[in-house]
Amino acid sequence: MELSGAQILVQSLKDEGVEYIFGYPGGAVLHLYDAIFQQDDVKHILVRHEQGATHSADGYARATGKPGVVLVTSGPGATNAITGIATAYMDSIPMVIISGQVSLPVIGSDAFQEVDMVGISRPCVKHNFLVKDVTKLAETVKKAFYVATSGRPGPVVVDIPKDITDPNIKVPYKYPKKVTMRSYNPAVSGHKGQIKKAVELLLTAQKPVIYSGGGVILGEASAELTEFSRLLGYPITNTLMGLGAYPATDKQFIGMLGMHGSYEANMAMHESDLIIAIGARFDDRVTGKLDLFCPYAKIIHIDIDPASISKTVKVDIPIVGEVKPVLEQMISLLNDSKTKPNKKALESWWQQIDQWRAIQCLEYDRDSLLIKPQYVIEQLYEVTRGDAYVTSDVGQHQMWAAQYYRFDKPRRWINSGGLGTMGFGLPAAIGVKLAFPDADVACVTGEASIQMCIQELSTALQYKTPVKIINLNNRYMGMVRQWQEFTYESRYSHSYMDTIPEFVQLAEAYGHVGMRIDKPHEVRPALEKAFALKDRTVFLDIMTDRTENVYPMIEAGKGHHDMKLRVALGTSTDRELA
Amino acid sequence: MRHILSILIENESGALSRVAGLFSARGYNIESLAVAVTEDPSLSRITLVTRGSEEIIEQITKQLNKLIDVVKLIDLAESEHIERELMMVKIKTDEHSRDEIRSLADIFRGKILDVTPTTYVVEITGPSEKLDAFVAAVASETIIEVVRSGPTGISRGEKGLHL
Numbered sequence: 001m002e003l004s005g006a007q008i009l010v011q012s013l014k015d016e017g018v019e020y021i022f023g024y025p026g027g028a029v030l031h032l033y034d035a036i037f038q039q040d041d042v043k044h045i046l047v048r049h050e051q052g053a054t055h056s057a058d059g060y061a062r063a064t065g066k067p068g069v070v071l072v073t074s075g076p077g078a079t080n081a082i083t084g085i086a087t088a089y090m091d092s093i094p095m096v097i098i099s100g101q102v103s104l105p106v107i108g109s110d111a112f113q114e115v116d117m118v119g120i121s122r123p124c125v126k127h128n129f130l131v132k133d134v135t136k137l138a139e140t141v142k143k144a145f146y147v148a149t150s151g152r153p154g155p156v157v158v159d160i161p162k163d164i165t166d167p168n169i170k171v172p173y174k175y176p177k178k179v180t181m182r183s184y185n186p187a188v189s190g191h192k193g194q195i196k197k198a199v200e201l202l203l204t205a206q207k208p209v210i211y212s213g214g215g216v217i218l219g220e221a222s223a224e225l226t227e228f229s230r231l232l233g234y235p236i237t238n239t240l241m242g243l244g245a246y247p248a249t250d251k252q253f254i255g256m257l258g259m260h261g262s263y264e265a266n267m268a269m270h271e272s273d274l275i276i277a278i279g280a281r282f283d284d285r286v287t288g289k290l291d292l293f294c295p296y297a298k299i300i301h302i303d304i305d306p307a308s309i310s311k312t313v314k315v316d317i318p319i320v321g322e323v324k325p326v327l328e329q330m331i332s333l334l335n336d337s338k339t340k341p342n343k344k345a346l347e348s349w350w351q352q353i354d355q356w357r358a359i360q361c362l363e364y365d366r367d368s369l370l371i372k373p374q375y376v377i378e379q380l381y382e383v384t385r386g387d388a389y390v391t392s393d394v395g396q397h398q399m400w401a402a403q404y405y406r407f408d409k410p411r412r413w414i415n416s417g418g419l420g421t422m423g424f425g426l427p428a429a430i431g432v433k434l435a436f437p438d439a440d441v442a443c444v445t446g447e448a449s450i451q452m453c454i455q456e457l458s459t460a461l462q463y464k465t466p467v468k469i470i471n472l473n474n475r476y477m478g479m480v481r482q483w484q485e486f487t488y489e490s491r492y493s494h495s496y497m498d499t500i501p502e503f504v505q506l507a508e509a510y511g512h513v514g515m516r517i518d519k520p521h522e523v524r525p526a527l528e529k530a531f532a533l534k535d536r537t538v539f540l541d542i543m544t545d546r547t548e549n550v551y552p553m554i555e556a557g558k559g560h561h562d563m564k565l566r567v568a569l570g571t572s573t574d575r576e577l578a
Numbered sequence: 579m580r581h582i583l584s585i586l587i588e589n590e591s592g593a594l595s596r597v598a599g600l601f602s603a604r605g606y607n608i609e610s611l612a613v614a615v616t617e618d619p620s621l622s623r624i625t626l627v628t629r630g631s632e633e634i635i636e637q638i639t640k641q642l643n644k645l646i647d648v649v650k651l652i653d654l655a656e657s658e659h660i661e662r663e664l665m666m667v668k669i670k671t672d673e674h675s676r677d678e679i680r681s682l683a684d685i686f687r688g689k690i691l692d693v694t695p696t697t698y699v700v701e702i703t704g705p706s707e708k709l710d711a712f713v714a715a716v717a718s719e720t721i722i723e724v725v726r727s728g729p730t731g732i733s734r735g736e737k738g739l740h741l
Contacts, residue, residue: 118592123603127646130592147646182741183588183649307640310633 003173005134006035006165009098012141014041015175018069020060020434021045021098022053026073027113028100031165045434045463048455050077052427054084055453058093059428062414063389064435065220067094067148074100075113078159079120083421085155086124090418091241092218094153096144097121103163104132117159126154134164135171142176151186152305153218188304190321190329198276198300198317199333205274206345207296207352208234209265211257211286214241214417215279215303215323222246222410224327225278231334232341235353237265239280241417244407249386254353255362258286259554260399263361264353266552266560269294271352276300279323282313283418292559302326361552361565362403370545371520373397373472377404380442380470383527388440389414389432393425393449396478397470399550401444423452426469430456433465440468440531447473447500447541457510460537468530469539471503474546482549486564487556507539517542580609581635582661582731584739585624585642585651589615593647597624600645606630606638610728618741621649625730650739658734665702665709666691668722675720686712697722705729 003011009032013021022045025033036044047053050072057068068088072081078099088095102111118130127147129140140158148156202208210232216225222245229236229252236246237257246253255262257269266288269275275297280286287293293313301308301315302323309318319326364374377400380388390405391414392398398415407413414432416424429443450471460467472478480495504514513536517526523542530538551566587593594613601608609627616623628638635653642648654661669679676698683690683700686708692699702712706729713724733739 119595122592122596122599181646184646305644307637307644311637314633 001173002170004031004035004165004167004170005137005160006031006167008134008137008171008173009141009160009165010035010039010042011173012138012175013069014039016141016145018042019066021069021071022047022056022060022431023071024050024053024073024077026075026077026100028074028102028162029071029077029165031162031167032071032098032100032160034167035165044071045459047427048458049453050080051084051423052453052456052459054081054095054097055087055421055424055427056431056434056456056459057095058084058088058424059391059414059431060435061088061093061095061431062428063411063432065411067096067145068431070095070097072097072099073113074102074117075115077113078115078117082120082124085121085157087416087419087421087424088155089124089126091214091416092153093155094148095155096141096148097155097157099157099159101130101159101161104161105163107161117157121157124155125157128157128159130159131161131164134169137164138173138175139179142179143181146179146181147184151184186304188321190302190319190326192329194317194319195326195329196333198319199330199337201274201298201300201317202232202276203337203339203341205234206342207268207272207349208232208274208276209268209272209297210234210236210276210278211239211269211280212236212242212245212278213239213280216242216245217410219279219304219323221279221324221327224324224331228327228331228334231331233346234341235268235350237261237269239283239286239417240402240415242280243402243413244410247408248406249408254357256402257560258283259288260403260550260552262403263359263552263563263565264356266554266563267356268353269297270559270561272297274298274300276302277315278302278327279304281308282311284312287313288554288559289557292561294560359565361563364548364566368520368545371517371523371542373400373474373544373548374404375520376470376472376523376542376544377401377444379524379527380444381405383524383531384440384442388412388442389429389436391415391425391428391432391441391443393443393445393452394420394422395446395449396474396482396548396550397444397446397449397472399479400472422449426450426467427453427456427459429467429469430460430463430465433467434463442468442470444470444472446478447471447475447503448477448497450503451501454506457507457512457537457539461511464535466533466535466537469537471539471541472544473500473503473541474544474548475500476546478548479550485549503539503541507537512537512539514539514541579631579635580627580629580655582654582659582729583624583626583628583639583642583651584654584731585626586616586649586739586741587622587624588647588649589620589622590647593622594624596645596647597626597642600641601628604637604641606634612728612730621741625728627729649741652733652739654731654733659731660734661705661729661731662703663706663709663729664727665712666725667700667702667713667716669698669700669716670720670722671696671698679716682712682715688712
């Protein structure tokens with residue numbers, strides 16, 4: 001079969017099993033778009049901004065576990081995609097980004113819409129390729145998917161000069177079934193001796209904590225994590241990226257940990273004598289001040305990426321390997337072991353944890369006359385029976401969604417954890433909805449974040465992706481305002497906007513349903529109505545308490561045991577504002 | 579502590595910039611860098627000298643290994659090895675100094691590569707400290723130019739860094 005470069009790319013994507021490409025055309029990719037036009041197997045989703053394309057592909061990847069695919073043109077198309085590529089990179093999301101490039105003979109001449117995409121993307125991709133020979137195109141695409149999806153996943157850019165896709169130059173096509181790369185051998189099952197040592201240490205623990213992260217979700221190991229945790233009966237906490245890997249409604253779950261984690265999770269980490277970190281990377285939002293991190297604990301760390309081990313926190317037993325096979329081995333060792341977890345020690349450990357739980361760190365003023373954002377998330381949880389896919393943007397609303405929506409299944413909570421990209425939520429929700437058209441998909445956002453990719457409302461109409469946008473509108477960049485309140489004596493420097501659009505009208509202008517909710521008693525019926533409108537995108541503009549803060553909180557430079565709790569309920573300026 | 583990393587990397591465009599970019603992005607320091615193709619034309623060898631605590635060197639080697647283009651690497655400083663650097667020095671000469679520089683070059687087992695009525699180019703090969711010593715021994719006002727390759731190294735004994 002002889003094909004042009006453009007046809008080879010499209011055929012390769014088809015052979016790779018790609019369902020959707022998220023993209024935006026331009027000069028350097030015109031040949032590619034012409035090839036896309038002439039087939040129906042790979043569906044192209046036309047976004048309104050390339051950042052939207054990357055986030056939609058990312059949302060699709062997070063929800064399905066399959067790689068997201070993006071197609072952008074050279075120059076500004078490529079640079080607009082960078083934020084989304086960096087977002088995927090920080091959270092280890094498999095993605096393949098095809099960028100157009102100016103023709104080979106003019107590369108380096110500052111040609112129209114030329115940018116060094118390989119150079120610009122280098123620090124935020126797992127790997128990238130510049131295709132210089134059309135006969136290598138199919139193999140390069142295969143390599144890109146292989147690198148993106150294996151080992152610790154990540155985004156891979158394939159930069160394709162326009163002349164490589166010339167419809168008049170045809171070469172034989174064969175899509176490789178498999179590729180090997182001598183410099184890349186990602187799969188590891190974990191060192192048996194280390195695993196045995198870890199299990200022995202686990203069984204001696206008096207105050208153990210299981211601390212698991214996004215790696216469990218990426219590694220499809222939720223079932224193993226759950227079995228492992230139940231076998232031991234130890235308390236388990238998830239990172240922001242790991243939520244849903246262990247059912248949040250289970251009694252062994254002690255909440256998220258870290259800066260806005262639960263009091264009981266952070267206190268347990270601080271007092272613990274043994275931490276087992278599973279697919280987590282000791283991010284600074286998790287550890288707080290490193291010198292104060294888990295002062296009494298020995299640490300076991302399972303991670304597929306050796307560079308994550310002992311990067312910031314020195315660990316006692318490192319295990320480099322995929323989470324799933326390592327946990328399987330641990331489970332079988334635990335089942336065979338004569339030693340069992342120390343029942344008595346565990347009982348008193350749980351008693352201690354229950355005392356911390358009794359503080360009820362997530363309690364808030366339920367009698368407020370204003371809409372509390374926490375209440376909205378709780379209602380969202382109930383209306384969707386805890387079974388929705390929830391994407392979020394970045395800020396206070398993200399933390400509230402993480403704290404109050406109890407995720408029982410993996411891949412349901414979709415947010416930009418590492419890079420913290422505002423504008424992520426809506427395009428990500430569109431990607432999720434395309435993957436799961438029958439599922440409830442909610443985008444929890446705020447009036448600041450939503451405006452960063454609001455143009456994707458137009459994409460949502462074109463492709464009939466009826467997502468529900470839960471806009472917690474507090475007329476502030478809430479997280480910035482909160483930090484300014486706590487550390488800058490309430491000097492609210494540029495953390496509010498004087499001109500916020502009428503979102504209801506805006507949603508309607510884009511062809512969707514808009515609703516404004518001002519009173520707490522309106523929240524539940526509005527949510528029910530929104531989710532009942534199965535085939536419509538609904539924008540719920542919910543006027544929440546402007547002064548609400550995210551609690552509890554570990555402030556900068558403090559340790560897990562030093563959390564700022566809500567001082568007293570109902571002390572906000574609710575009543576004055578009402 | 580000083581470490582000398584020997585890295586086998588795919589001989590492809592952009593591979594070196596991945597290594598250099600990693601160092602600048604993560605705030606590591608490159609003291610010297612020597613790159614050339616190996617006996618296998620698909621592979622290049624980078625010899626990189628860096629400094630850092632044990633933890634930093636461990637991170638550097640892990641991060642380098644993570645680069646898809648890096649095939650293999652070793653830290654030569656971890657075992658017995660030989661280091662060599664090549665230097666060419668252009669020195670201003672006159673009738674009085676010519677003999678002195680020639681004998682200095684002899685002491686350092688150097689070679690005189692180029693002679694003009696007013697200059698010598700001297701080549702010295704050896705460990706970096708030897709090169710430093712030669713430069714220190716020549717009157718600084720007579721030095722026109724110093725060109726150094728940066729150290730390269732190889733381990734002693736039978737083991738070697740190859741595919």
